[in-house]
Amino acid sequence: MVSYFLQHIQFEKRLSHHTLTAYEGDMKQFSLYLEFQYELKEPEKADSQMIRSWIASMAEEKMDNRSINRKIATLRSYYNFLLRRKAIASDPMLKVKALKTDRSLPRYVEEKPMQTMLDEVEFSSDFTGLRDKLVLELLYGTGMRLAELINLKIGDINLYNNTLTVLGKRNKHRVIPINKSLVEAINTYLKHREEVLLENPENKDNHYLILTDNGTQAYPMFIQRLVKRYLSLVTSLEQRSPHVLRHTFATHLLNRGADLNAIKDLLGHTSLAATQVYTHNTIEKLKKVFQQAHPKA
Known part of the structure; x- marks a missing residue:
C-alpha cells in the first residue's frame, strides 16, 4: 500500500519531487522500524501504540521535534489515504499527538x-x-x-x-x-x-x-x-x-x-x-x- 500512497501524492496530489522524496524516506524508515521491532511487514496493520513507540525511539535519539513532527505528518497523510480507500477500519493516528516545539523566528540579514x-x-x-x-x-x-x-x-x-x-x-x-x-x-x-x-x-x-x-x-x-x-x-x-x-x-x-x-x-x-x-x-x-x-x- 505504501507504493500506491506514493503514487497518489505524486500523480494525484502532485506534490513536489522534494516532498515526495521526504515522504518516501519517512515511510521507508517507519517500515524498517516496524519490521525490526514488531516483525510487521505491512505498515497499514500498525496500531497507535506502535506508532508512538517509533516516535519515542526518535526522541530518544535526540532527533529535533520539528523533524519528528514532519514524519508524524507523513503518517497522518498515509493513514488518511488508507481510510479513504477503506483499506483500514480506523485511523491509528487519532491517538497520536504532535510534539511541542519552540517557535523560532525566521533568521534574516539586515x-x-x-x-x-x-x-x-x-x-x-x-x-x-x-x-x-x-x-x-x-x-x-x-x-x-x-x-x-x-x-x-x-x-x-x-x-x-x-x-x-x-x-x-x-x-x-x-x-x-x-x-x-x-x-x-x-x-x-x-x-x-x-x-x-x-x-x-x-x-x-x-x-x-x-x-x-x-x-x-x-x-x-x-x-x-x-x-x-x-x-x-x-x-x-x-x-x-x-x-x-x-x-x-x-x-x-x-x-x-x-x-x-x-x-x-x-x-x-x-x-x-x-x-x-x-x-x-x-x-x-x-x-x-x-x-x-x-x-x-
Missing part, C-alpha cells in the same frame, strides 16, 4: 549587510561572477524558493513586463514582479550564458536559466554553497542559506510597510498564517527601538 553584499562586494565580470550575483539578486529580489530558482527557465521570464513566473509547491504557478536592475542583470547574464553553451555544445538544449560553469542545470548543493560563501562575507548568522534570503526578502518588505497579503502572494503561501510569522520579527525590532529610545524603557 538591510545594510545586504546592500554591502550586492553593491560593494566585487564580482568578476565573467560568466561565473555574473551568475553568482544574479543568483543572489533573484533570491533576495523575489523571495523565491531554492527549488523554484533551480527550475526557472528562460521562457519563464518576461523582460517586457518585468515579471517572471515560478512553479511553486503543489505545482502552482505564480507571477513575481522584478525591478529594472534585476532585468539588466538578467540581460547581461544571458549574453554570457550563450557563450558557455557554445563552449559546451552537449548542453545547447538546456533551457534552465541558472547554469553551472560547464552549462548544466544548477543543483541544490551548488546554490547552497554559492549563497553561503557570499553571505559569510557580510553576516555572522549561523544559518546562511537560500531560505535565509527568502526570509530577508519578506522581512525587509514588511519593515518598509508592505501589505501582509501582498507578501503572502509573492511568497506563494497558501494561508496568511504562514506569512504572519514575519510580523514577529518586526515586533521584536520595534521592541528594541522602544528599549533604546523611550525614557522609561
Whole structure:
C-alpha cells in the first residue's frame, strides 16, 4: 500500500519531487522500524501504540521535534489515504499527538549587510561572477524558493513586463514582479550564458536559466554553497542559506510597510498564517527601538 500512497501524492496530489522524496524516506524508515521491532511487514496493520513507540525511539535519539513532527505528518497523510480507500477500519493516528516545539523566528540579514553584499562586494565580470550575483539578486529580489530558482527557465521570464513566473509547491504557478536592475542583470547574464553553451555544445538544449560553469542545470548543493560563501562575507548568522534570503526578502518588505497579503502572494503561501510569522520579527525590532529610545524603557 505504501507504493500506491506514493503514487497518489505524486500523480494525484502532485506534490513536489522534494516532498515526495521526504515522504518516501519517512515511510521507508517507519517500515524498517516496524519490521525490526514488531516483525510487521505491512505498515497499514500498525496500531497507535506502535506508532508512538517509533516516535519515542526518535526522541530518544535526540532527533529535533520539528523533524519528528514532519514524519508524524507523513503518517497522518498515509493513514488518511488508507481510510479513504477503506483499506483500514480506523485511523491509528487519532491517538497520536504532535510534539511541542519552540517557535523560532525566521533568521534574516539586515538591510545594510545586504546592500554591502550586492553593491560593494566585487564580482568578476565573467560568466561565473555574473551568475553568482544574479543568483543572489533573484533570491533576495523575489523571495523565491531554492527549488523554484533551480527550475526557472528562460521562457519563464518576461523582460517586457518585468515579471517572471515560478512553479511553486503543489505545482502552482505564480507571477513575481522584478525591478529594472534585476532585468539588466538578467540581460547581461544571458549574453554570457550563450557563450558557455557554445563552449559546451552537449548542453545547447538546456533551457534552465541558472547554469553551472560547464552549462548544466544548477543543483541544490551548488546554490547552497554559492549563497553561503557570499553571505559569510557580510553576516555572522549561523544559518546562511537560500531560505535565509527568502526570509530577508519578506522581512525587509514588511519593515518598509508592505501589505501582509501582498507578501503572502509573492511568497506563494497558501494561508496568511504562514506569512504572519514575519510580523514577529518586526515586533521584536520595534521592541528594541522602544528599549533604546523611550525614557522609561
